[in-house]
Amino acid sequence: MGKKKSVVLMVLLTIVIVALCALVAFPAFPIPNSPDSWNPVALQYDLGADLGGGYYAYCYPEGVISETEYNADEAALKEAIAAAESEKDKAKAQEEYDEYVESYAAYKGLYLSTDEELGIYADGAPTAEFKTNFASTAELIAKRYDEKGYSDYRVAVVDDFSLRVELPKSEVNVGSILTAMSLTGDMSIETGGAVVDELKAEGAKASDLIKSVSVATRYKTAYLKIKFTDAGEEMIERVKDTLSEASSTTDSSSATTLDIKIGGETITQIYKDSIMDNNREARVLAVDQVNKAYVKTFEILLDSVLETEGADSVTFRSLSSADIRTFEPVYGDNVLTLLYIALAIVIVALIVAPIVSMGRYGAVGAYGTLSYFVVTTLCFAFITGGTFEITLGSVLVFLAGLILVNVLHAHVYGAIKKEFDLGKTVESSVKGGFKKTLWGIVDIYAVLLLASLALLLATGGLHTMALQAIICVVTGAFCNLLWLRAINYTLLSASKNKFKYFRFVREDDDDE
């Protein structure tokens, strides 16, 4: 390539890389005379709980309320007394207040109902039965979240009789998951509002009719596969003709379906055309494959209920969207800014250090650093395959990849220098150096790619990190095996003094 062409090519390349860097990292600012504002790619990531916060909610059993809720109710009743105009109204309001105060007993940060029917609190203490039932239910719910395989989550027992569940911000179905996971009680199968005959007999259980529940995928659709036992198949055969077809139903409220309920809540409805394989299975809750995790929640729930059918448990109050709190990163919302500052310093150091130590060949490394930075950050932001949030693992894998690109670039420099020291010309040394290091670099990236692929087996944040590692490995391999070699040849051909380019000194040249 001619010198002029090389110079033009490098100028264009530099402009493109600088523009892309600005697209990725130029700080946000409001655009003058416009309601819009400029937002760099770096501010458009979905963040994990460590960096982006998440959701949490308190789950209270029936008959248990928080101190805040009690105080609010008590204050409202006190206000009603004060606001009562007549003596009669005042007496009535006072009676309501006394009744309310008597109906609850303070216990740590909670208030427990003293209603005998609920059996929560008696003789100045929580009943032994309630304690046992709550403990077993808390175990059951914690196990359900465990099976979800979250990387960031937390389940804690608050003041002995309520639960606090924390989920990462990446969970898009937070409301349905928090509600579903806290459902307890036995499973019932109903049609037309009445329990099916097979479950009316004493001791009959839903597990006598349902053999297993699993998530399956077909034609990019994920669904819940409910397999029936022989008795279940007979039940299906009996009711099948009375059921409506989903494909011809426009108003679901008027349709006749086979409803699967837990603790009175309808989990799913089986239509006639959901029944497959000669009554052996039903396919329900079909969603796009991307939302497979949503269906998984119901698999976990139904499995757990079938396993523990008949066991005593406490019933949790249903959650509304107003009960779910969002929280910023617990270590402060400036955590991301500080992290970006630290990463910026590392990137600048990785640009400057090779130039200082390897001359213009080091400048080629700077192009590699910036190219890797631009490609990975753009891919991290715009590849969205379900959960793809930026976590601390993403930062680590990005850093390791960036440093590897630079170390391998320096490794090639070492090989070129070794060739040069044997007395070869610069061109021949470059050719030899690249040739001798090629397969070693291929091996390193191949094994790293295998590592990333193996890591896909993991769940939660590790699975996401595996996807990001694949991006980093492919980008790194591209930089070291093709990109930096091409840039090096272009810059080298534009260079007047090839010895200076590599900072090589030949002793006999000095003698001359």
Next chain:
Amino acid sequence: MNKLLTKTVKKVTIMSIVIAVLLIASFLITFFVGANYGIATDDMATLTVTVDDYHFNNEASIVKVESVCETTFASPEVNVEPKITYRGEMSADSELVYAFEYGTDLSKAKTALKKAFETEQAKADSPIVAAEISVSTGSELLKAEIAWGYVWRAVGAAALFAVLAFVYVALRYRLNMGILTAVCALLAPALSAAIILLTRIPFTAASFYAMAISSMIATVFVLFNLNKLRANLKSEEAADKSAEELIVSSTATKEITVFTAIMGVALILVGAIATAAVRYFALASLVSLIVAAFVGLVFAPALYLPMKKRADKKAEGVTASGYQGAKKTSEQED
């Protein structure tokens, strides 16, 4: 560095014993004492200040609420220090949840805070004069933090990687080199986990990221060594060198040291600049990096030495006991 490696390359037995002790000790301590999950994920005592939505989202009001809380916590009669604060936003009331070490007595703090808010709200010019504020306390006992499903899948992924790395390296290099790579790919994350658990660095789900990277980096270091070793084996000087000399001279000291130094500085920088959670993560990552460097620089050459000696003997037709067969012995005597 080479002098040091010449000494360590023969110490594989001692190193293996120390590693085994570390692994067993961490397992036993975690089993009997439990892991340190850190304040954000461990048991905690909480003090919750619920504020109506309007005042929670009003900058002046929420700053005042926070300032009242901080002043009260720092007062001599209360004197408690929250470790972290959750800002929980809801569609109606929102809350500030101050988390303290589990077991902290917050009854004085609660009473003092209620009083402080009453005093503040009595001031006509206070930004929280009409705010609905309520204070409650609680204690949280951790039920689940790291899912076992998550742990087992991560272990499965590590095992799968070890198998894949073994197959690749055994096919591209030699069988014993494949075994070496697989052992190092598994050892690095295991040893990292052991040290993180033993040193009581908070062990969170993010620690698994550090362990995964440790496995990858250790494998890269081993491959640097194997590349150099393969090149050295082809050279003419290889025949004059002993197995020890050959392995020591084939250790990619420069590449491993440079990578470790840059990554180490980057992690220290990230840890120094960023906040507590990131700092602990950077610390766990630093431990994993040092472990990977140890595995690549010290343990892998030491482990490969007996493997190479055994392979050399086999190639010469000598068994482990030194017996090389009557025919070869008589040929040598002739």
